[in-house]
Amino acid sequence: MERTDEAASESGILLVEDDVIARTSLSQLLSVKFRGIPFHCAEDGESGLALYRQHLPRVVITDIGLPLLNGIELARAIRVDRPQARIIVLSAHSDSRCLLATAELADIHFVFKPTDINELFAVVRRCFEEEEAG
Amino acid sequence: MTKKEPIATDHAPPSARPPSPPRPAKPLKRARCGSSIERLASTRLQVSQLEQQLQGTQEQLRVATEQLDTSRAGFQLAEQLLTINGDFQSAGVSFQAANEGLRAVVDDLNNSKEELESSKEELQLLNEELIAVNRELQAKVQELHGSQLQSELQLAQLRAILDSLNDGVVISDLQGNMFLWNPAAVLMHGFSDQQQCRWRYEDFATLFELSTEEEGILPPERRPLRRILSGETLRDWEVQLRRPETGWQRIFSYSGTLARGKDGKPLLAVTSVADVTEHKRAQQDLQRAHKELERRVRERTIELTTTVETLLEEITQRERAEASLRRLNALHELLGAVDQAIVRAVDRDSLFRDFCRISVQHGGFLLAWVGLTEKASGRVRVVAASGAASYLDDIRVTANREAEGEGPTGIATREGTYYICNDFQNDPHTRAWHEKGKLHGIRASAAVALKEQGRVIGAFTLYAREKDFFDRQHTALLLQMGADISFALDHLLQETRRREAEQALQEEILERLRAVEGLRDKERLLVLQSRQAALGEMIGNIAHQWRQPLNALGLLIQEMAMFSAADGPDGGYLEGTAGRAMELVYHMSRTIDDFRNFFSPDKERMDFRVRQVIDTVISIIDASLKEQRIALEISAQGDPVVNGYPNEFSQALLNILLNARDVFAERRIDRPRIEVKLWQENGRTLLTIGDNAGGIPEEILDKIFDPYFTTKGPDKGTGIGLHMSKTIIEKSMNGRLTASNRQGGAQFCIEV
Numbered sequence: 001m002e003r004t005d006e007a008a009s010e011s012g013i014l015l016v017e018d019d020v021i022a023r024t025s026l027s028q029l030l031s032v033k034f035r036g037i038p039f040h041c042a043e044d045g046e047s048g049l050a051l052y053r054q055h056l057p058r059v060v061i062t063d064i065g066l067p068l069l070n071g072i073e074l075a076r077a078i079r080v081d082r083p084q085a086r087i088i089v090l091s092a093h094s095d096s097r098c099l100l101a102t103a104e105l106a107d108i109h110f111v112f113k114p115t116d117i118n119e120l121f122a123v124v125r126r127c128f129e130e131e132e133a134g
Numbered sequence: 135m136t137k138k139e140p141i142a143t144d145h146a147p148p149s150a151r152p153p154s155p156p157r158p159a160k161p162l163k164r165a166r167c168g169s170s171i172e173r174l175a176s177t178r179l180q181v182s183q184l185e186q187q188l189q190g191t192q193e194q195l196r197v198a199t200e201q202l203d204t205s206r207a208g209f210q211l212a213e214q215l216l217t218i219n220g221d222f223q224s225a226g227v228s229f230q231a232a233n234e235g236l237r238a239v240v241d242d243l244n245n246s247k248e249e250l251e252s253s254k255e256e257l258q259l260l261n262e263e264l265i266a267v268n269r270e271l272q273a274k275v276q277e278l279h280g281s282q283l284q285s286e287l288q289l290a291q292l293r294a295i296l297d298s299l300n301d302g303v304v305i306s307d308l309q310g311n312m313f314l315w316n317p318a319a320v321l322m323h324g325f326s327d328q329q330q331c332r333w334r335y336e337d338f339a340t341l342f343e344l345s346t347e348e349e350g351i352l353p354p355e356r357r358p359l360r361r362i363l364s365g366e367t368l369r370d371w372e373v374q375l376r377r378p379e380t381g382w383q384r385i386f387s388y389s390g391t392l393a394r395g396k397d398g399k400p401l402l403a404v405t406s407v408a409d410v411t412e413h414k415r416a417q418q419d420l421q422r423a424h425k426e427l428e429r430r431v432r433e434r435t436i437e438l439t440t441t442v443e444t445l446l447e448e449i450t451q452r453e454r455a456e457a458s459l460r461r462l463n464a465l466h467e468l469l470g471a472v473d474q475a476i477v478r479a480v481d482r483d484s485l486f487r488d489f490c491r492i493s494v495q496h497g498g499f500l501l502a503w504v505g506l507t508e509k510a511s512g513r514v515r516v517v518a519a520s521g522a523a524s525y526l527d528d529i530r531v532t533a534n535r536e537a538e539g540e541g542p543t544g545i546a547t548r549e550g551t552y553y554i555c556n557d558f559q560n561d562p563h564t565r566a567w568h569e570k571g572k573l574h575g576i577r578a579s580a581a582v583a584l585k586e587q588g589r590v591i592g593a594f595t596l597y598a599r600e601k602d603f604f605d606r607q608h609t610a611l612l613l614q615m616g617a618d619i620s621f622a623l624d625h626l627l628q629e630t631r632r633r634e635a636e637q638a639l640q641e642e643i644l645e646r647l648r649a650v651e652g653l654r655d656k657e658r659l660l661v662l663q664s665r666q667a668a669l670g671e672m673i674g675n676i677a678h679q680w681r682q683p684l685n686a687l688g689l690l691i692q693e694m695a696m697f698s699a700a701d702g703p704d705g706g707y708l709e710g711t712a713g714r715a716m717e718l719v720y721h722m723s724r725t726i727d728d729f730r731n732f733f734s735p736d737k738e739r740m741d742f743r744v745r746q747v748i749d750t751v752i753s754i755i756d757a758s759l760k761e762q763r764i765a766l767e768i769s770a771q772g773d774p775v776v777n778g779y780p781n782e783f784s785q786a787l788l789n790i791l792l793n794a795r796d797v798f799a800e801r802r803i804d805r806p807r808i809e810v811k812l813w814q815e816n817g818r819t820l821l822t823i824g825d826n827a828g829g830i831p832e833e834i835l836d837k838i839f840d841p842y843f844t845t846k847g848p849d850k851g852t853g854i855g856l857h858m859s860k861t862i863i864e865k866s867m868n869g870r871l872t873a874s875n876r877q878g879g880a881q882f883c884i885e886v
Contacts, residue, residue, distance in 0.1 A: 021686035114688035
C-alpha cells in the first residue's frame, strides 16, 4: 500500500471536466506547465473516481456540474478513500448551493470560473508543496 | 106685403092703340088710295114676315123640344120654353094686331070706298084686287089659326116635359099668381096636388116663412118671386123655407127670371126650385167637418208652433251644449297637451311654465298662472304665468283668512281643493280684484290646488273671457288636470330621488370600477413582476448558458498566449484555436437571440409548431436543468401546428418547467426527471409535463393557478407563474391547462 501510495503520489494530477473545450485546453496547459508529472483526465464524475482510484494522483481538479457524479460527490468519495487528498474545485460564484455542500469538506480549494490559468497553476503548486510538507 | 100692380106694357092691346095718324086731305085721294095699296103691301109683307117668324118659332120649338129631350136642365129649358111660349103668345098678339091692322085697313078701305066711289071704276080693279088680297089674307089667317092649334099641342108637350122635371118649376104671372106648378114643385112644397098650389103670392107668403143665413127672415120684397118680378135674375139662391104651424122646413135653391116677350116686355115669372136641403145638410155637415178640420188644423198649428218653439228652444240648448262641448273639447285637448308636457317635464319649474303656456295656447284661456304658497307668510308667489300676465303685476294673493285670501286661488290653496268663480265681476270672493279683472276682461276664473306628496304646495289658476265658462264637466277636467300635475310633481320628486340614487349608484360603480382598475393595476404590476421574475430567471439562464462557453473561451485565449510565447506562432494551431473560439462566440450569440425572441411579445396570432416552441424553451432552461442534474425526456408524436401566440405559449410552458425545477430543488428529489409528451387527439393538441417530485398536495390542488398563490418563500416565488400560464393558455389561446397528480408526481396538461 505504501508503494502504491508512493507510486500514486508520483502519478501526479487528475482533471475531471465535462466541457470538451475546457478539458482539452486545461489538459494542454497543465501538462506543459507541470512537465514530468503524470497527468490524467476524465469527462464525468464516475470515470474520474475510477481514474483516481487507479492512479491516486496527488492533486484532483474537478468541475462541479458533472454528469453521473458531480464534483462534490466525487470529492466526498475521494476523501473517504484518502482524507489527505488535495482537491481543487472549479466553481462559478453563483454555485452557492454547491459551495454550501462543500463546506463540510475541509481543505478544498476553490478556483472560480472563468478560470484564470495562473491562479490554477499557483493553487496546484501549493497543493504539491502541502503534500510534500504534509 | 103690398099688392103689385100689373106692369104696364108697351104693347097696348089694339083697343088701346092710339088713334091712327091723321090722314092726308081729300084731294089726295089717289095718294090715299096709293097709301092704302102701300099699306096693303106692307101688311102683306108683315104677314109674310109673320109666317117666316112662325116658321122660325116652330123651328125653335122643335129645337127646344129636342133640347128638352136630351137635356134635363130644367130652368134653362123651361125658360126657353116659356120664351117660346111667350113668343107664341106674342105671335098671337101680333097676329091679332095684324088682324086689327088689317081690319083697320079694311075700315080704311071702307072709308075710302065712299071717297073712292067717284073713282070706283078706277078703283074697281084695285078693289077686286084688294078683295083677292083680302081673301088671300083670310086664308092666311085661317092658316094661322091652324098653326095656333098646333102651338097648343106643343104647349101640352111642354107641360109634360115640365111634369117630368125633378126640379120644381113655378110659373107666375106678373101679378104674382103662381098659376103653374110642375109636380116636382108641388111635391117639394109639401102640397098634394096642383089645386092646392094655386096660390097667389100673398097667400103663399103667409104660409111659408123664408130666411137665409145672411139676411135672416126675408122681408116680402126680398122673397124670390118678388125679386124675380122686380126684374132680378136669380141663380141658385139658397133660402130656407119653414111652415111655422107644422115645423116643416127645407132649404130650396131658387133660380128664376122674368120671361119676356119679343119686345122685351115681361110676360111671366119663371121660378125654378131645387130642394137642396139634403145637399145643404151635407154641405153643412161638410162645412162643420171643414170647420172642425180647420179648428183641428188651428189646434194642430198651435201645437206645431209650440213644438217648433220647443224645438227652437232645444236647438238653442243644444247649441249651448255644443258650445260647452267645444270648450270641453278644448279643455280635453288642453289636458292632453298638459299630460304630454308632464311626460316631458324634467323639473317642476319647466312643468309649470309649460302648463301655463299650453293653457293659454290650447285652452284659449286669458291667463294661466301657477302660484306656490310661502309657508311662513302664506303668500302665494307666482312661479309661472302665461297670457295676460300683467294682471299679476303687484297682485297680492294669500292663503290666509283675509280679503286677498278669499279668491279662488286663496281658497284652493288654503283648503287644498278648488274654487270656480263663474261671475268674476260680481262674485264677492273676487271683490279685491274686481277693478283689475275688469281692466283685463276677466269674466270667470278657476283655481285648483296642487299637491306634492299629498301636501298642498300651491294652485294653478285659469281666467276666461266668458261668464259661466266653467261648467260641471270643465270642473271635472280641471280637477283631473290638477291631479295629473300633482302626480307629475310626485313623479318629479321621485325622479329627483331616483336620480340621486342613480348618481350614488353611479359613484359606487365608479368606485368599483376604480377598485377593479386598481386590481387591474395590481395585476399589471403582477404581470410586470412576473416578467421581471422571468427576466431574472432568464438572466440566470443566460448566466448558466454562458458560463461554460465563457470559461472555455477564456481558457482558449490563455492557452494561445501561453503557447505562442513558448513555441512561437504555429499557423495551424492558432487557426484551430481561433475556430474553436469563434464557435463559442456564435453559440453565445445564438443563445442571446433565443432569449431576445422569447421575450419579445407576440403582436398577433399565428400558426406555429409546438415542437419548435418546446425546443426553444428547452434551449433556454437546458443549462439550468442540467446544473440541477434534472433529466429531461421529450417524446413527440407528429409535429402539430396550432394557432395563437408562440412566445406566450412558450412562456406558459417555461413557467411549468421552472415550477417543476424549483420543486425538485426544494424537495431535494433524488434523480429528478421531467417528462414532456406531445401528441394530437381528436383535432386537439395535447402537451403534458410530468415530474417525479411527489405531486401537489391535495389541499392546494385547486389553488395553484390562483394569482399570488405560492408555496415558496417570499424571496423566491411571486405566485404569478402558474396563474400566467393558465391565463395564456385559456384566455389567449382558448385552450385548457389542468393539473393533476400521478405516478409519484404532478402532471400538467395543456390542451389547445
